[in-house]
Amino acid sequence: xxxxxxxxxxxxxxxxxxxxxxxxxxxxxxxxxxxxxxxxxxxxxxxxxxxxxxxxxxxxxxxxxxxxxxxxxxxxxxxxxxxxxxxxxxxxxxxxxxxxxxxxxxxxxxxxxxxxxxxxxxxxxxxxxxxxxxxxxxxxxxxxxxxxxxxxxxxxxxxxxxxxxxxxxxxxxxxxxxxxxxxxxxxxxxxxxxxxxxxxxxxxxxxxxxxxxxxxxxxxxxxxxx
Amino acid sequence: xxxxxxxxxxxxxxxxxxxxxxxxxxxxxxxxxxxxxxxxxxxxxxxxxxxxxxxxxxxxxxxxxxxxxxxxxxxxxxxxxxxxxxxxxxxxxxxxxxxxxxxxxxxxxxxxxxxxxxxxxxxxxxxxxxxxxxxxxxxxxxxxxxxxxxxxxxxxxxxxxxxxxxxxxxxxxxxxxxxxxxxxxxxxxxxxxxxxxxxxxxxxxxxxxxxxxxxxxxxxxxxxxxxxxxxxxxxxxxxxxxxxxxxxxxxxxxxxxxxxx
Numbered sequence: 001x002x003x004x005x006x007x008x009x010x011x012x013x014x015x016x017x018x019x020x021x022x023x024x025x026x027x028x029x030x031x032x033x034x035x036x037x038x039x040x041x042x043x044x045x046x047x048x049x050x051x052x053x054x055x056x057x058x059x060x061x062x063x064x065x066x067x068x069x070x071x072x073x074x075x076x077x078x079x080x081x082x083x084x085x086x087x088x089x090x091x092x093x094x095x096x097x098x099x100x101x102x103x104x105x106x107x108x109x110x111x112x113x114x115x116x117x118x119x120x121x122x123x124x125x126x127x128x129x130x131x132x133x134x135x136x137x138x139x140x141x142x143x144x145x146x147x148x149x150x151x152x153x154x155x156x157x158x159x160x161x162x163x164x165x166x167x168x169x170x171x172x173x174x175x176x177x178x179x180x181x182x183x184x185x186x187x188x189x190x191x192x193x194x195x196x197x198x199x200x201x202x203x204x205x206x207x208x209x210x211x212x213x214x215x216x217x218x219x220x221x222x223x224x225x226x
Numbered sequence: 227x228x229x230x231x232x233x234x235x236x237x238x239x240x241x242x243x244x245x246x247x248x249x250x251x252x253x254x255x256x257x258x259x260x261x262x263x264x265x266x267x268x269x270x271x272x273x274x275x276x277x278x279x280x281x282x283x284x285x286x287x288x289x290x291x292x293x294x295x296x297x298x299x300x301x302x303x304x305x306x307x308x309x310x311x312x313x314x315x316x317x318x319x320x321x322x323x324x325x326x327x328x329x330x331x332x333x334x335x336x337x338x339x340x341x342x343x344x345x346x347x348x349x350x351x352x353x354x355x356x357x358x359x360x361x362x363x364x365x366x367x368x369x370x371x372x373x374x375x376x377x378x379x380x381x382x383x384x385x386x387x388x389x390x391x392x393x394x395x396x397x398x399x400x401x402x403x404x405x406x407x408x409x410x411x412x413x414x415x416x417x418x419x420x421x422x423x424x425x426x427x428x429x430x431x432x433x434x435x436x437x438x439x440x441x442x443x444x445x446x447x448x449x450x451x452x453x454x455x456x457x458x459x460x461x462x463x464x465x466x467x468x469x470x471x472x473x474x475x476x477x478x479x480x481x482x483x484x485x486x487x
Contacts, residue, residue, distance in 0.1 A: 079398075082405040083427075090391065090407075168398065170369070170391040179308060180392065183373025186335045188312045 010185040011194055014177070021177025022198060024091075028098060028173060029160040029206070035099035036159065037152075040106025041141065047107065048114050049136065058107070065104035071165050073097050078169040094166035102159045109151045113144030146218050153210035157203050164199075174198060251320055252452040259298045263289040264319040264444075267304040268397045270420040271476040272325035272343075272441065275304075284476035285323045285441075288342050291468060292321070292443075295459045306395040308373045311336060314444055321456070322444030325414070327375040337447055339456045341440030341485050342463070343473055347376040350403075350418050350430035351410035357433040363388040363410075369402035370412040371395060379436050380412045404428050414439065416477055440485055 011018070046058045065073065078093040088096065117140050125139045145152070167176035178195035182188050255261050265285050266273035273285040281302050293300035305313050310324050314336055325345075328338045349368065351357060357366065364387030370377045372392035384390060391408055393399045396417060403411040404426040411418075411430060418430050443460070445453045463469045464481070473481040 078407065079401050079405045082407060087406060168394050170393055170398075170402070172392075176372075176392075179394070180372060182312075183308050183377070184331065186311055186315070186331070188315070 006190055007187060008190050008194070010187045011181055011191055014181045014184070017172075017177045017180055018174075018194075018198075020172060021174040022202070024171065024173040025160065025163055025202065028094060028163040028166060028171075029156065031095045032098035032102045032159045032163065033156045035095070036102025036106050036155075039099060039103025040110050040152075043103060043107030044110035044114055045136065045141075047111055048140075061100075062104045062107055065101055066108070070097065070101055070162055071168065073101060074165060074169060090166070090169040090171045093169055094163070094171050098159060098163060098166075101162075102155060105155050106152060109148045109155065110141075110144060113146075113148035114140055116147060117144060142218055146214060149214040149218070150211060153207060153213075156210055157207050160203060160206060161199065250451055251317075251446065251449050252455060255296065255298055255320055255452070260301050261289070261293040261296060261298050261321065262301045262303060262319045263292075264305040264310050264313045264322045264324050265289060265302050266306070266310075266324045266396070268395055269307075269325055269417060271416050273323075274420075284343055284472050285325060287472050287476070288443075288463075288469075289321075289323045291463055292323075292456065292459055295462070296455070307371045308394060311444070314446055317446070320452070324444075325441045326444045327439045328442055329375055329378060331378070332444075335447070337445045337449070337453055339443035339445060339453060340460045340464075341442050342460050342469055343477065344438060344440040344482055344485055345414045345416045345477065346435055346438045347379065347412065347414050348418075348435045349380075349410050349412050349433040351433050352428060353431050355409060355433065357410065359434055361385055362433075366410055367391055367408040368410045368412050369393055369399045369408040371399045375439060376412045376414070376436060383436070403430060412436070419478070 043058045043062060047055050047062075050058070074093060074097040077088055077097050078090060081088060081093075121139055122135055125135045130138070163173060164175035166173055167179060170176075172180070174195060178191050182191040185191070265281055265283075267275045267281060269283075271283050273281060273283040276282050281304070286302065289300050289302065303313065303319050305319075305322070305324055307324075310322050310326065311332065313319050314322050322336075323342075326338075327347075332338075349357065349363070351366075355366075357363065360383040364385045367389040368380065368384070369391045370380050370393070372394060377390075377392060380390060391402060393402060396413065399411060399413060400417065400421055402408045404421070406428060410433060415432070418432075422429065443456050445456060460469075470481040473479060
C-alpha cells in the first residue's frame with residue numbers, strides 16, 4: 001500500500017487568506033440572515049395580509065427564486081445586469097443574491113407558521129382592542145416565528161454553506177480561499193479537509209447558537225393596551 | 227452523532243487505503259485500449275466544445291494523434307484550469323492536454339512532456355486605457371483564471387494598488403471583461419483572438435505581453451515509460467510537420483522553430 005504524506009504546513013503558510021475567507025463567509029452569512037429575515041417577514045406578511053391582488057408580485061418573487069438555481073441567480077446579477085447598466089461588485093451581487101434567495105425561502109417557512117395561527121386568537125386580541133399592527137406582531141408573527149424557528153435556523157446554516165457558490169464571482173470567501181490555496185500548493189486533500197472542517201465547525205456553532213437564540217430573541221413580553 | 231462520526235472516519239480510512247500500488251499507466255492504457263485525456267472545453271482554440279457539443283481544438287487533435295499512434299481509443303474528460311492537475315493526480319485521467327503551462331510549483335507534483343504548441347500570455351483591455359507596463363495596473367481591476375500561470379505571474383508583477391479578481395474558469399474570466407465588471411483581463415493571445423471573432427460589446431487589445439507560454443502534456447510523476455512514449459510521438463509529430471499544420475490551423479501562426487522545454 002502506498003503511503004500518503006500529509007503536509008498541513010503547506011496550508012498554514014496561507015493563514016491570512018484562510019482567515020479572510022472565514023471572515024467573509026461569516027459576513028455573507030450575517031448579511032443573508034438579517035436581510036433574509038426582514039425580506040421573509042415582509043413577504044410573509046404581504047402574502048397573508050395584503051389585499052389579494054397585491055399578493056401576486058410577492059408570490060411571483062418567491063416562486064421565481066425557489067424554482068431557479070442560486071448559482072444562476074448570482075450569475076445573472078453579476079454577469080447579466082451590467083448589460084442594463086447596473087454594475088454590482090462580486091460582493092454586492094453575492095449579498096443581494098443571498099438576501100433574495102434566503103428571503104424567499106424564509107417567507108415560505110414563516111407563512112406556514114402564520115397559517116397555523118388560529119382565528120380565535122386573532123379575534124380575542126381584536127376584542128381586547130389591539131391594533132392590527134400589534135395583533136400581527138404579538139399574536140401572529142412572534143408565535144409563528146417560535147413555531148418555525150428550527151426551520152429558519154436551518155435555513156441560515158444552509159445559506160452559509162450555499163455561500164460557497166459566491167467564490168464563482170471572485171468573492172474571496174472560505175471556498176475561494178480553499179481553491180486559491182489548492183491552486184498554489186496542489187495539496188487538494190489537506191486543503192479541502194481543512195476547509196471542510198472549518199465549514200463543519202462554523203455550521204455547528206451557528207446551528208447551536210441559532211436554535212437557542214429564540215429563547216432571548218422572541219421573549220414573550222407583556223403587551224400593554226394600544 | 228457518534229455513529230455519523232464513525233462513518234466519516236471509516237470513509238476517510240478507506241480513501242487513504244485505496245491508493246494502493248498499481249501497474250504502470252502505459253500498460254493500463256494498452257490493456258484498456260483507451261487513453262484518458264483531460265481537456266478544456268471552454269478554452270478555444272486549444273480545447274472547446276463546438277455547436278454540437280463535440281470537443282475540438284489543437285489539444286483535442288494532439289490527443290487524437292497520440293491515441294492513434296498508440297493504437298488505442300481516446301476518452302476526453304472536460305476539466306478547468308483549476309482542477310486539471312487534481313484530475314491527473316487522482317488518476318481520473320492518464321494525461322493532461324489542456325493548454326498546460328509549466329512552472330516550478332507544478333513541476334513539484336507532475337511531469338511535463340516536450341512542448342507541442344505555444345501562445346503568449348498578456349494583459350488585454352479596451353483601447354482607450356493607457357496601460358503599457360505592470361506599474362500602470364495600479365488602480366485597475368484585472369480578471370484572471372485562478373491558479374493559471376498567468377495568475378501566478380500577474381500576482382508577482384502587479385503593483386499593490388492593482389485589484390486582481392480571480393475566477394474559477396476562463397469563461398468567468400472573459401465574461402467579467404466583456405460584461406464590464408473589470409477593466410482588463412490577463413489571458414492568452416489565442417483566447418482573446420477567439421473572443422474577438424465573436425464580436426463582443428467590449429473590444430480588447432494587447433496592453434503588454436507577460437510571457438511566452440508553450441503548452442505541454444502533463445504526466446503523473448513516476449511514469450517514465452509513458453513519458454518516453456509521449457515524447458517520442460511528439461518528436462515524430464514535430465518532424466513530420468503535423469504540429470506545424472495544427473498550429474497554422476488553430477493558432478493561425480506557424481510553430482515557432484525555437485520552441486523547446
